[in-house]
């Protein structure tokens with residue numbers, strides 16, 4: 001499996017590794033990040049089971065949530081990638097992202113999500129992507145809008161309300177843009 005996959009102006013995007021554990025803890029043990037999921041910070045055990053699940057997904061499908069590396073400092077500042085899921089009995093692929101709060105509002109999630117969206121359509125030939133965003137998560141909603149996803153519906157899953165955003169490969173206005181893979 002190739003390691004480094006995509007390069008953007010400021011970011012390198014690569015497959016996740018077990019050795020990312022400590023850097024991922026800086027995301028998922030941050031109360032500001034976890035407030036978006038209405039969850040307390042992860043314990044080490046919770047972090048490991050999240051990471052194991054993603055590594056297994058990566059092994060099975062050849063992609064998953066990728067590690068996002070800030071090129072200028074070689075720091076892992078977030079995850080962004082793709083996850084297979086079943087939604088109301090139908091297969092879907094979710095585009096998701098989580099970033100360290102000390103790097104928020106500098107356009108990093110948008111830069112990563114745009115690159116991953118283009119990779120999904122142009123390299124993986126996936127037909128469509130969705131994002132499930134908890135109602136009220138304005139920053140995440142804004143990222144989805146900035147990468148041209150459209151609000152499809154509001155839905156309830158296990159009693160939690162989500163905005164379901166989506167985009168189809170053929171309606172992606174940037175689908176002709178070049179993508180710099182490594």
Ligand SMILES: CC(C)(COP(=O)(O)OP(=O)(O)OC[C@H]1O[C@@H](n2cnc3c(N)ncnc32)[C@H](O)[C@@H]1OP(=O)(O)O)[C@@H](O)C(=O)NCCC(=O)NCCS
Pocket residue numbers: 032033034036037097098099100103104105106107108109110111132133134137138139140142143
């Ligand atoms: C969602 C998240 C990944 C965004 O990361 P980021 O790197 O800050 O995103 P960007 O800088 O690319 O864009 C954020 C946008 O949201 C806007 N924003 C941030 N907080 C906002 C708020 N409370 N209300 C409205 N807009 C907000 C920013 O102004 C920016 O929009 P702009 O470029 O039009 O000004 C980050 O906030 C995060 O990790 N949150 C916790 C985890 C999470 O919610 N993951 C998504 C689950 S669906």
